[in-house]
Amino acid sequence: MLSLAAHADWSIDPRKRWLTIARRGTTGWHLTAPRLVGEVATLRTRLVREAAGGAVALGADLPIGLPRAYAAIRPEADFLQFLRRLGGLPGFFTVCARLDEIGPDRPFYPARGVAGMTRLSHALALGLADASALSRDCDRATAERPAGAPLFWTLGANQSGKAAIAAWQSLILPALLHGTPANRVGLRLWPFEGAFRSLLAPGSVALAETYPAEALRHLGIRLRGSKRRQADRRASAAALMAAADRQAAVPDNAMRRAMLDGFGADAAGEDRFDSVVGVLCVLNVLAGRRPDTAPADPWIQRWEGWVLGQTALPVKPGASPTMSVKLATSPALPGVPA
Template sequence: MVPEEAWYRAGEVEVGQRQFLVMDPDGYLLRLAEDIGERPAICRPAPVAGQQPVFERLTHADWSVSTAKRWSASARRQDDRWLVEAPEPVGNVAAFVDAAFADAAIQRVLLGFDFPIGVPIAYGAQTEFRSFREMLSALSGEAWSRFSEVARLPTEIGLTRPFYPLMSTKGVSRTELVAGLGVASFDDLLRVCERCTEHRQAACSLFWTLGGNQVGKGALTGWSEVIRPALLRGSKLWPFDGTLEELAHTPGVVLAETYPAEAYRMARAAFLPGQSKRRQADRRGKAEAVMARALRIPRQAGRGFRFDVGHHSEMKPARIPI
């Protein structure tokens, strides 16, 4: 990448830096930057009636229990365009979160993850916590010390140990989880956003940890490694702390859960029968639809934004797992 000069709004001034990306011998991208001072903020056009405020940096992390499978992609707003960067490994999670807060010192950051953030209503009502935030805080207490331990036997399932089963064994069934958590049906262990719609099947319950589409173990690592530490540093949590429109007015980091299956559909890039998001060729085949959708957004939103696909076209396809 050729060195570039970038300016970011910070209150009444703009903070500048000269930056560029280099690739190390292992194929990882490194961003090097130098501060170049401040300047009076450039006045932007008055908001169009009905136009929502926007974040200046968007980062999405494709999460996994395995640290080697965690990847992130970012886009940053620069004047009238969005610069979309190539995916890169999340790497050290603490450093990843630190980088988001460093960016948030000069711009509004939306940080998304594809693991569940929240619990089913039927379960939450039993805990008597007033909010998911309150529940997260309580998990560090003695009464909830075994919350993240996946139950091995049905008799171990309970309010403070809701994840099951630890492994696949003969006779293991969802009815044991339903009975152990005292709900009427397995559907009661789905959050509203996980229920079946006309466009997709129901997702897997947060608490059921068996099968290829289980998400519970990923959520546990995400809550402990990202969500709880970030909340302690003052981040906001969507939707619990407000709507995206409200939170876009808030300086700092906003954390949000993302729904890849919904994003595929909205971008007209949904995977058809016989296709799989786990096959790179199938994922790459959706790139044209995604780009076409991105190019339509400016006309539909009336904001005049342009989308530039990041500065890494020289990278080999194998280095960019779309």
């Protein structure tokens, strides 16, 4: 039985990793105010404990999967097998400082800013055809939202590489490898192991990738201005509360105050905002309003992964900007309003 839905807005900086939780009640969900993720190694165990042994649906704003052009040069059969073999690649997560250090077993770059470095040079050093080969399909721009950053790039405000390193090392790999008594809680990865709702099992965590810019559109929230500004976040409070109401999610007093305040004036305000948008995205999928499956492309389902609830396909050169993919949706969970 599903007891808990949660979303972690991820970052390389622990001070900017925020978690929002929705607890299942008899008539809907109870939303609690965002809090820091805390120790990553114990996150799964803590979530299952809060769920009283029930299933946990967890979304996280981080890449879960590999670009297909890179996957094509790997010897493993799929992403899950690749993850299980990372224990034999001790240098994989070491970010390269120079192009001549880059290779299939050390793909992350650059360790620091260097004059003349480009994503094209990064791709070529990896043996890929061009810079676009660094991106997964779900990283690419759609008619509905801008592109996300490629997985292996580790420089700039929009980079996702170092955040992925932190999550893969401390959250995902311990659950898939040998584990310890402190972190033996099961973790199932969407979409590599099936439809999201099919992965929900007592005492385990189903983890799916999210993208806040995508989730805002799923929820019908149009943020005017910038989420980095408290005033603009504050102006979206009514839309955010309406989105919560559509999910039968009732904010507690602390959450309501946070929404009305725009999630604070400090630099982590945008992260708290994203964590709330993310958990509402998860609830939207659980209710069956958005698909819990990925496109029927073997590369996506076995290697690249997908963004939870996304239906818009990436815009290809010369393609119609209104293309979208129709995905099968499993029935809504019992007791969750559709």
